[in-house]
Amino acid sequence: MSIVVQHAGKEIGVPPSRVLSDISLEIQDGEFVALTGRSGSGKSTLLYLLSSLDTPSEGKIEISGKDLQKLNSDDLHLFRNRHMGFVFQFHYLIAELTALENVLMPTVKLHQKEKRRPAAESLLEQFGLKEKMARLPRQLSGGEQQRVAIARALVMEPQYLFADEPTGSLDSVNGDIVMKIFIDVNLKNKTTVVLVTHEPDFARLARRQILLKDGRIQQP
């Protein structure tokens, strides 16, 4: 199983401006890939296409053998919920819910909240938050909040983990902790990790780097 992109491109805006051109790549299950490049090079846009949060203007994207453009939006939501985890620069935790309840959010729609509770607790424990599960987001540090968001992304044991500058608002100690979590998840669970980062030190930790420049893949 894999993510396969064939000649995908993206135009955005009115009048349209070209953001991605002729992107072809293949990411095998279990890979750890970094999407790198300067600000504005198209990293986030490509991640959104890979993860079905956005659709290409042309070309084709398949995940696990499915052509995502052929799925209706219910099936797409279900597929995403079940098989994909997302982490962004900002955590988007729900302010009124405890850390544990936030982690359990993706399980609610799938009616797996009670089934997944032990997994949610175990993730928070692994991430050093055992004593803080009942806290609200504002009672946690920035690094802790991001770890809660990562636990939320992992609670369904997704095959794919997509992260857009997840260390972008963290200090270097917490950035290193987050990277270590991604590396562990990739090794232990064979989760495919696609990480957007403009930081070369983090990109180097991936087994493969894809460098974007002006919306095109630069061959190394």
Ligand SMILES: Nc1ncnc2c1ncn2[C@@H]1O[C@H](COP(=O)(O)OP(=O)(O)O)[C@@H](O)[C@H]1O
């Ligand atoms: N919604 C949008 N409307 C117009 N231009 C956009 C939009 N989103 C992204 N762009 C442009 O597309 C290019 C790539 O953006 P992005 O994928 O966010 O780059 P990166 O994540 O590498 O910083 C940039 O030039 C950006 O200004």
Ligand SMILES: [Mg+2]
């Ligand atoms: Mg970006």
